[in-house]
Amino acid sequence: MDMNVSTVSGMSVITLNGRFDAFEAPPLIKWFEDNVTKDQAHVVVDLGGVGFLDSAALASLVKGMKRCRERGGDLVICNLQQAVRIIFELTGLNRAFTIAETREAALNAF
């Protein structure tokens, strides 16, 4: 999986591509630990390039969400492919995350 981080309007946007599973989750968790602070607690995760994620991947996103919210921000996910959207719905995680249709909508969600 590729992980790319850019800054748009002062917010971090993480773009993920490929299969997102237990082997790929640790770098993302480390990024959240190193970079989410009180001053930088708004993060967008663009899952447009992700066709599958497993429970460990979901746990890493939950970790990021909790960390952002504890510091007064939020983690917004966007661009979900149909298969990934179904995973979020089946696991009820659509009720825990802020989910935006597009990256622009995600950036405006804060």
Next chain:
Amino acid sequence: MNSGRQALRELTQRWKRELSGLAQAWLDAGAEQFALVDESASESPLCAFPKEDHSPYEWAFCVRIPLRAAQGVNISVCIRRVPAGGMAAWLAMLEANARLIAGFLERERELDTLTREIVHNQDLVLALYDLNSALSHPHDLPHMLEALLEHLCRLTGAIGSVGLLRHPVRIEMQRNAEIPSEMLDSHFDALSQNGKRLAVQLPNGSSLLMLPLKMPQEVERVDGMIALISAAPLQSPQIKLAKAVMEQAGTHFQNIVHFEERVLQARIQTEIELARSVQTRLLPSKPMQIEGYDICGESRPAFEVGGDFFDFFSAPNTPFVFALGDVSGKGLSAALVMTMSRTAIRSAAAFAPSPLTIMKLANHNLYDDFTELDKLTTVFIGKCDPESERIIFANAGHSPVVYTDRETHAVMLEADAPPLGVLPTYIGASGRVDMPPGSVLIIATDGFVEAENEADEMYGYNRFLETIDSIKHLSAAQIVQTLYDTLNAFRGSVPQGDDQTIIVIKRVGDAEMS
């Protein structure tokens, strides 16, 4: 008398018979005494024929014995009172005697040297044998290093030694040496660069020779070093011997490392098998007998232990409660969290009246720990009364949950709340599904739908639903078995990647009863 002179005296004693032959010729010719005299000593001669003492300054002739290897030793053959006749002839005879005695003494010295070399070589052979025995038997690296230091000192004559091992563990050992660790490390780094050997002089003037220790399979890496301390720099034969020993030692060290790794693996394997046994015993082992229902549950971890669990709670005159969960991640960490989750749910189920209340309590109790551990657990909890035609449930992010009856196709029941540990407060509601005769509720873990085949295709929800539709007329146990068999056939040679756990609850109808 110093030891050198003592040795000379012993030498002359051994050649006494030959010397006495020479002396007799002189005495017969009229000389008064024949003797060998050490010029550097004013004491009595080394040997004299006859033995009487005379003043050391009263020799008539003294001719120095021409010893080739004599270093600071000057021995002369001396005559007291020259026989009558030509002086020149007598002097020539005495010189011939001196050359003859020189020959005796040189032969004797060579013999001595050869004997010492043979004894030394025998000692080396013995030391090498001891070293080989010592290196073949130790059970751990410290003992091995100790044996190596001891025997290298013996073989090379070093007065002190130091061993430093850096891989796979750090061990530092000094024998009759006190070299600061920082200095050793700095020398080690220099030796690692150089890779062969390094000689330095210590502040106290003694010499330090460092040789690398390399394990054969790690040819590029220096794993440790031995440093030998000697008063004077070690010579080429000793260095060659030490290098040969170090090469052999590398193999022995590697064998120990492999042995220790195998012991560690065996210990871990035993621990894991114990953990597996504990986990297996935590799962319900007997089929659940509930009036009006046919129930079967089974769990198959992908590895020795897993993060899936299921549980049945039943007591007389109370509804039957069942739970199934899946902890995020796999292996030992998931297994530990699995036991936590199971305990939290079991405790809550002991006095909570409904699946929703159990779920709320469990989430409340697990949330902080799950946040700390970066874990989450999907859980489905259901309750059914005997003879009742409905199941009440709460679903925290669990999937797949499938419902089907005689009339309709299998459908997925979506969770209305995220898994436990995601939100501090459980936000889901209570769900309900009617269970007319022949209806089946199947709760499985994602190991079923996410299994992949050789073409990297996922089994998927559609295949899962289609299979259930085709086997829903079977008993709960048969449905469980068929679902596992179908999945295994789909996977082919691809190993099971995730834990697979399932509960099948079938409402027994008239057809099934008969």
